[in-house]
Amino acid sequence: MDIAWLRDFEALVAQKNFSRAAEERNVSQPAFSRRIRSLEEEFGVKLINRQTLPLSLTPAGEVFLAQARVMLRTYDETLERCQVIDTAGENVIRFATSQSLYMTHYKTHIAPMVEEGGLEIDLNSTGWTADQFVSALQQRYCDVILTYWHPSMDALAPLGLGNCDFITLTEDAFLPVSKNGPEGPLHTLVRGSKKPISLLSYGTVSALRSVVEFALRQHIEGPKMLVVNQSALAISVKAMIMEGFGMGWLPQELCKSEIADGRMTVVGGEEYSHTLEIRLYRDKENTKPTLNRLWRDIQAQSSESKD
Template identity: 75%
Template sequence: MDIIWLRDFEALVAQKNFSRAAEERNVSQPAFSRRIRALEDTVGVKLINRQTLPLSLTPAGEVFLSQARVMLRTFEETIERCQVIDAAGENVIRFATSQSLYMTHYKTHIAPLVEQGGLDIDLNSTSWAADQFVSALQQGYCDVILTYWHPSMDFLAPLEAAQCEYITLGRDDFIPVAKGGAEGPLFHMGKGQNKPVPLLSYGTASALRAVVDSLLRGQMDGPKILVMNRNVLAISVKAMILEGFGMGWLPRELCREELDEGRLMQIGDESFVEELEVRLYRSVENAKPTLSRLWNEIRAASG
C-alpha cells in the first residue's frame, strides 16, 4: 500500500469531490481516480460511495478512515524521529520500554545516571506488542530495551539465543489488588468462593499476560475467575481496578502510592504473587561508545 494513496483518500474525504481532491493533490483527475481505485483494490472493499452527492464513505470506508489517519500519523512521527536521531548522530542512545516501566524503574534507576552523564536519550515509551520490543532491538531500531522478565515470557527467548546481554536492574512483585474502602477490599480471592471474581487482565500483546495465565494455571482449586476486560497497558488495568470494575494483577511499584493511601489493597495469599525481574537488554555487537559507558555505569550501580 502506497502512503500517497492514504493522503489521496484523506483529501477525497475532505473535499467530497474527485476533481477538487485531484486539484489539491496536484494530479489529474483520471490519475487520482486510478489511485483511489488501487487503494480500494488493495483493501479489498469499496471505501467510497460514488452514488451520493456529495460523495460519502461506505461503512468500511468510515472504519478505514480512522485507521488511515493513525497510519499517516505514525508514518510522520517515525520520519520525524528518524531525522532527529540521524541529526544527533552516534551520541544518542535509543531506549524502548513500556509506560509502566518508564514511570517506575526508568525514572528511579536510569534517569539519574543519564542526567549525571549528560547523555542524549531518545526514549520511546510505547504500547508496542511484547514481541515488537524484541524485533526493535534485533533490527537496530533501538539500542536498549527495558522490560519485565519472567520464566513464562517466551517472547524474550530469541534474545537469549542471539548476541544479546542483559542487566537485572531490580525486582518487582506482581500482586493481585482490588479497590480499597473502609470495609476492606471490594473483591476477595479466598478458596471455595461460589461467586466468580471479576478479573481485569491483559491482552495477548502485553508481556504480563503470560504471567497472569501462569498464575491462574497454578491455582486449579482456587477461586473462580471471570475475565471482564483485557488491556495492553498495566496503567489502564490499574485505572479500571480503581474504578471498581474488578480485581487484577499489577507490579507493586506501579501501584505503591495507591496501596499506601488505601485506594488499592492487596488480596489473596502469597501463592497469588509472582516475582518479576526488571531487565535491560542490548546487543553485544552494538559498539556505540555512549551506550557502552552508560551500560557499565548501570551494571556497577546494579551490582
C-alpha cells in the first residue's frame, strides 16, 4: 500500500468531491479515482459511498478513516524521528523506557546526567511489551533500555543470555495498594475474606504481570482474588486503583505521593511486597562514543551510591 493513498483518502473525506480532492492532491481526477479504487481493492471493502451527494463514507470507511489517521500520524512521527537521528548521527543516544519509569527513575537518575553532560537524547517513552524492548535493543532500534527487573520476568531473560551489559541504578518496592476511604482502605489483602478480593492486574504484554503472579504464588492459601481489569501500563493500573475499582501492585515511586497524603495505602503484610531492580541495558558491541561516556558516568555514580 502506498502511503500517498491514505493522504488521498483523507483529502477526499475533507472535500467530499473527487474533483476538488484531486486538485488538492495535485493529480488528475482519473488518476485520483484510480488511487482510491486501488486503496479499496487493497482492503477488499468499499470505503466511499458514491451514491450520495456529497460523497459519504461507508461503515467500513468510517472505521478506516480513524485508523488511517493513526497510520499517518505514526508515519509522520517515525519519519521525523529518523530524520532527527540521521542528522545528529553518532551524537544521539536512543533511549527506550516505559511511561512509569520515565516519570520516576529516568527523571531522577538519568535526566540530570544528560543535562550536565550536554548529551543529545532521543527518548522513546513507550507502551511496548517486554519482548519488544528486548528486540529493540538487539536490533539496534535503541541504544539503551531502562526497565524494571525481577527474577520472575522471563521476557527479559534473553538480555541475560545475550551480548548485553547492564547497570542496576537502584531498587524500587513493588507494593499491594488500595485507595483509602473514610474508614480505611476500600480493598484489603487478608485471608478469610468471605468474597474474592477485586484485583487490578497487568495484561500479558506487561513484564510486571509475572511479578504479581509470583507474589500470589507465594501464598497458595492466601485470599481468593478476582481479576476485574488488566492493563498494560502501571499508570493505568494506578488510575483504576484511584477510582476505587480494586487493589493492585504498583512500584512505590509511582504512588509515593498518594501514600504520603493518605489517598492510597499499602494493604497486606510485608510478605506481599517484593523488590524490583531498576536496570539499564545496552549491547556490548555498541561503541557509540556518547553512549560509552554516559555509561561510564552512570557506572561511576552507581558505584558511589553503593559505597
